[in-house]
Amino acid sequence: xxxxxxxxxxxxxxxxxxxxxxxxxxxxxxxxxxxxxxxxxxxxxxxxxxxxxxxxxxxxxxxxxxxxxxxxxxxxxxxxxxxxxxxxxxxxxxxxxxxxxxxxxxxxxxxxxxxxxxxxxxxxxxxxxxxxxxxxxxxxxxxxxxxxxxxxxxxxxxxxxxxxxxxxxxxxxxxxxxxxxxxxxxxxxxxxxxxxxxxxxxxxxxxxxxxxxxxxxxxxxxxxxxxxxxxxxxxxxxxxxxxx
Amino acid sequence: xxxxxxxxxxxxxxxxxxxxxxxxxxxxxxxxxxxxxxxxxxxxxxxxxxxxxxxxxxxxxxxxxxxxxxxxxxxxxxxxxxxxxxxxxxxxxxxxxxxxxxxxxxxxxxxxxxxxxxxxxxxxxxxxxxxxxxxxxxxxxxxxxxxxxxxxxxxxxxxxxxxxxxxxxxxxxxxxxxxxxxxxxxxxxxxxxxxxxxxxxxxxxxxxxxxxxxxxxxxxxxxxxxxxxxxxxx
Ligand SMILES: Nc1ncnc2c1ncn2[C@@H]1O[C@H](COP(=O)(O)OP(=O)(O)OP(=O)(O)O)[C@@H](O)[C@H]1O
Ligand SMILES: [Mg+2]
Numbered sequence: 001x002x003x004x005x006x007x008x009x010x011x012x013x014x015x016x017x018x019x020x021x022x023x024x025x026x027x028x029x030x031x032x033x034x035x036x037x038x039x040x041x042x043x044x045x046x047x048x049x050x051x052x053x054x055x056x057x058x059x060x061x062x063x064x065x066x067x068x069x070x071x072x073x074x075x076x077x078x079x080x081x082x083x084x085x086x087x088x089x090x091x092x093x094x095x096x097x098x099x100x101x102x103x104x105x106x107x108x109x110x111x112x113x114x115x116x117x118x119x120x121x122x123x124x125x126x127x128x129x130x131x132x133x134x135x136x137x138x139x140x141x142x143x144x145x146x147x148x149x150x151x152x153x154x155x156x157x158x159x160x161x162x163x164x165x166x167x168x169x170x171x172x173x174x175x176x177x178x179x180x181x182x183x184x185x186x187x188x189x190x191x192x193x194x195x196x197x198x199x200x201x202x203x204x205x206x207x208x209x210x211x212x213x214x215x216x217x218x219x220x221x222x223x224x225x226x227x228x229x230x231x232x233x234x235x236x237x238x239x240x241x242x243x244x
Numbered sequence: 245x246x247x248x249x250x251x252x253x254x255x256x257x258x259x260x261x262x263x264x265x266x267x268x269x270x271x272x273x274x275x276x277x278x279x280x281x282x283x284x285x286x287x288x289x290x291x292x293x294x295x296x297x298x299x300x301x302x303x304x305x306x307x308x309x310x311x312x313x314x315x316x317x318x319x320x321x322x323x324x325x326x327x328x329x330x331x332x333x334x335x336x337x338x339x340x341x342x343x344x345x346x347x348x349x350x351x352x353x354x355x356x357x358x359x360x361x362x363x364x365x366x367x368x369x370x371x372x373x374x375x376x377x378x379x380x381x382x383x384x385x386x387x388x389x390x391x392x393x394x395x396x397x398x399x400x401x402x403x404x405x406x407x408x409x410x411x412x413x414x415x416x417x418x419x420x421x422x423x424x425x426x427x428x429x430x431x432x433x434x435x436x437x438x439x440x441x442x443x444x445x446x447x448x449x450x451x452x453x454x455x456x457x458x459x460x461x462x463x464x465x466x467x468x469x470x471x472x473x474x475x476x477x478x
Binding site: 104 | 372374375377378379380382383384385392393396397400
């Protein structure tokens with residue numbers, strides 16, 4: 001579903017992605033972790049071309065991103081993206097946040113779109129918030145609306161860039177629960193997160209990155225029991241330590 | 245000459261101040277001032293919007309060309325633009341004379357559009373990049389993201405600046421008297437010339453009128469601002 005082939009990316013002199021090779025199969029749940037600044041966001045943003053790459057190939061759903069014939073807007077409609085900062089549209093209600101793209105891109109009638117949005121809001125546990133503006137919602141609620149907004153396009157792939165990092169601890173669970181539900185539907189998920197509990201329970205595979213290089217790719221069992229790379233060991237020790 | 249200030253000249257000419265020589269001549273005075281400002285405001289809103297969007301275009305050539313035009317206009321005094329229009333507009337109309345009102349409206353529109361475009365550009369730049377990214381990631385085209393996500397937010401933030409421009413424009417209409425458009429300042433000059441002895445009273449009154457109108461619109465803007473403010477999500 002998502003294939004990275006020898007991908008390189010530079011910000012000026014900074015080599016942020018260094019020969020990344022990765023294959024996410026349909027229905028897979030891939031968790032990406034690594035220290036701050038290691039290039040996780042850049043990697044996941046490259047999948048829907050929010051960040052262009054300078055070398056290598058990324059193939060998503062059979063389409064080469066660097067191919068001039070690939071309609072990037074059309075492809076993005078098939079890829080949901082959930083941001084750390086939610087990025088809900090502050091001038092629109094939760095419902096309108098969700099219906100905008102389906103009406104404009106999928107050409108749904110307003111009625112159909114609103115029906116679908118209501119169902120999605122129920123699914124993320126926010127049926128009563130359809131007319132609330134983002135500013136009237138808690139962080140966890142905003143993030144769940146943002147997930148519903150992505151799902152409204154019926155994407156084949158969902159990308160999550162640290163979806164719980166901006167949340168208060170008591171709200172993390174509600175968002176992870178929604179994501180876990182998605183994983184069970186068989187959707188292809190790529191998730192940047194430091195929630196190791198989520199990785200352990202939900203992920204099919206875990207990728208560890210540092211300095212733009214994928215240092216380790218393993219099943220969660222392998223990764224947590226016996227991380228091979230020294231930096232991965234260090235990272236796990238820090239993130240799992242009770243002092244953290 | 246008379247020792248104190250005598251404001252009876254104002255009362256005697258009050259309708260003249262408000263509507264000029266109407267109904268015996270064309271409408272003038274304060275009404276014409278407001279008319280010129282309103283029409284030019286609406287036109288320069290769209291002018292500024294178009295120029296502003298071109299300024300943030302992803303095509304470098306379009307961006308630089310627009311910026312060059314905008315900066316040129318901003319470097320010219322309004323009075324020059326009015327003169328230009330006075331001679332240029334008839335030429336553009338193939339020798340037909342252009343009504344003076346439209347000369348002034350065209351000049352004000354061109355001049356103010358350039359300033360408005362900067363407001364529009366700043367307004368668009370002020371919306372966090374995450375908004376565009378979110379819109380694009382749902383599959384919206386860049387222009388759709390601009391129309392449905394960025395502009396509605398940016399325009400609301402720009403309302404106070406727009407009103408400021410409008411207030412400037414009301415004051416700028418006074419320059420129209422140079423080409424003989426009988427707006428408030430021109431009418432005041434006429435009355436002053438006719439009566440000879442009350443320039444202080446007349447121009448004090450005119451200043452007050454400009455102030456009252458501008459102050460009213462500034463207050464309106466402040467009221468709108470608080471009404472339309474929505475608390476930003478952090
Ligand atoms: N637009 C940019 N311009 C220049 N440098 C950038 C830009 N975006 C990211 N970088 C740099 O690229 C490197 C990788 O950034 P990235 O955001 O991918 O890291 P990350 O692993 O997501 O980190 P974090 O855990 O803090 O989110 C960092 O050193 C960062 O400073
Ligand atoms: Mg990041």
